[in-house]
Amino acid sequence: MSKLIITPLGTISPYTKGNMNCPGFLVEYNNKKILLDCGNGITRLLNFPEDLKNLSVVITHYHKDHFGDLGALQYASYVYHNLGLLDKKIKIYLPRNDIAFNKAAITSNNESYSDYYDISDSYSLFIDDLNITFGDNNSHTIQSYMVKFQNKDFKMIYTSDIGTTNLSKLVDFCKDADLIICESSFLKKHNANSKAHMTAYDASILASKSNAQELLLTHFWPEEDKRLYLEEAKQNFQNVKIAEEGKKLVLRRIC
Ligand SMILES: [Zn+2]
Ligand SMILES: [Zn+2]
8 A cells, every 4th residue: 555654844934933944845655755845944854865865856936935955955965976875866846937047046056966857837747656747826926836646545735835816726736635735824814815825714715625635734924823724724624734844644545
């Protein structure tokens, strides 16, 4: 029976605080690893050099809080390769369209042991039988990609930064998911604009409309009590948790 192990490494934005980091989730499947975003501070929770082996890194969009530690990861890959402890390049997946020369800066880094791949809408790849598909969410301040993991046993979505602008497209992408890891930057009381970032309540709407089994909230404001996000989402969707650094989730289908 296949399983997906998900470790939150960073759950807040736009800055680190205490033991909390900017966005990052480590997904493990058959001893292969996929790092979803590489926000500031997340490298302190990685296990070096082990986590560099069979590693794919996905940067969902070019906001700095989502790739603040990528330079550190790249340099670590370079040093460990030179020490003879890393024999396979890390794979880094980046949105095809550059913004403010961020992509150019990442891919021109000579002190990195890595290969680069472009993400575009509907781009898809396989890790063993696990299909990973990307969807341009068309509802953030810059182009940002949702990521879907699917095999015969389960379906998991990482929304990254997302608003409610194209809710029906988001619902289609997330349909019948076993787990949605959804951003909830705001609470209703902030009176923020949901078009580019969701509230915890918006995330609960996405989960219920998608017929999802479980919702994991992330991307919190550093100064806010996380329990408030949980309470707000529970007004509409019961099976919800808040992401916490280092607290693993395991997804498996028990037939
Ligand atoms: Zn963000
Ligand atoms: Zn963003």
